[in-house]
Amino acid sequence: DADVTQTPRNRITKTGKRIMLECSQTKGHDRMYWYRQDPGLGLRLIYYSFDVKDINKGEISDGYSVSRQAQAKFSLSLESAIPNQTALYFCATSAGIAGGGTDTQYFGPGTRLTVL
Amino acid sequence: RKEVEQDPGPFNVPEGATVAFNCTYSNSASQSFFWYRQDCRKEPKLLMSVYSSGNEDGRFTAQLNRASQYISLLIRDSKLSDSATYLCGRGCGGGGNKLTFGTGTQLKVEL
Numbered sequence: 001d002a003d004v005t006q007t008p009r010n011r012i013t014k015t016g017k018r019i020m021l022e023c024s025q026t027k028g029h030d031r032m033y034w035y036r037q038d039p040g041l042g043l044r045l046i047y048y049s050f051d052v053k054d055i056n057k058g059e060i061s062d063g064y065s066v067s068r069q070a071q072a073k074f075s076l077s078l079e080s081a082i083p084n085q086t087a088l089y090f091c092a093t094s095a096g097i098a099g100g101g102t103d104t105q106y107f108g109p110g111t112r113l114t115v116l
Numbered sequence: 117r118k119e120v121e122q123d124p125g126p127f128n129v130p131e132g133a134t135v136a137f138n139c140t141y142s143n144s145a146s147q148s149f150f151w152y153r154q155d156c157r158k159e160p161k162l163l164m165s166v167y168s169s170g171n172e173d174g175r176f177t178a179q180l181n182r183a184s185q186y187i188s189l190l191i192r193d194s195k196l197s198d199s200a201t202y203l204c205g206r207g208c209g210g211g212g213n214k215l216t217f218g219t220g221t222q223l224k225v226e227l
Contacts, residue, residue: 041219042217042219043217058214103207104165107161110159
């Protein structure tokens with residue numbers, strides 16, 4: 001079974017709709033991240049969370065919100081989707097150096113989102 | 117200057133060749149580096165991490181040059197299955213855990 005899972009894997013939606021992407025992990029990691037990937041732009045950090053009570057904006061948080069429901073779950077919401085949010089979205093986790101781990105990040109399989 | 121820069125390629129090499137990519141970074145406080153492999157439309161998967169001068173794993177060698185602020189990935193005896201995009205990531209460490217990624221270098225290994 002995959003350690004980091006994402007649902008849905010593919011989603012097509014219309015402009016203005018609210019969308020939630022979900023991420024779950026069984027690695028026991030405290031730290032979770034949401035990235036989007038666009039051709040030529042690489043992976044860009046949207047939000048990250050170092051524990052259940054800690055949420056931080058990344059470099060491109062506008063138009064997105066997140067919720068850390070539990071250590072194992074981190075969801076990303078697009079409140080009102082727009083076409084330029086069409087991208088491949090990845091969730092990632094890491095153990096955290098402070099917790100005796102490393103900053104190595106492990107990625108989920110991705111969600112391909114298309115906003116029409 | 118971008119925090120992490122990579123030549124997008126593609127690097128087209130024959131099977132069995134040795135190929136090297138560089139990744140330059142601008143933040144001298146960077147403490148950890150990573151090479152990830154990403155197949156088309158799939159998630160990045162860790163290839164190797166580098167915390168000191170370098171790392172080696174079979175046909176893959178990463179070398180860090182802090183003075184010139186770059187990290188390289190060397191692939192020896194290239195296989196067709198090595199065809200992928202290779203992402204460079206750098207972390208500031210210190211418990212920060214955020215990674216900044218380059219846009220990736222595409223490798224195509226051909227017969």
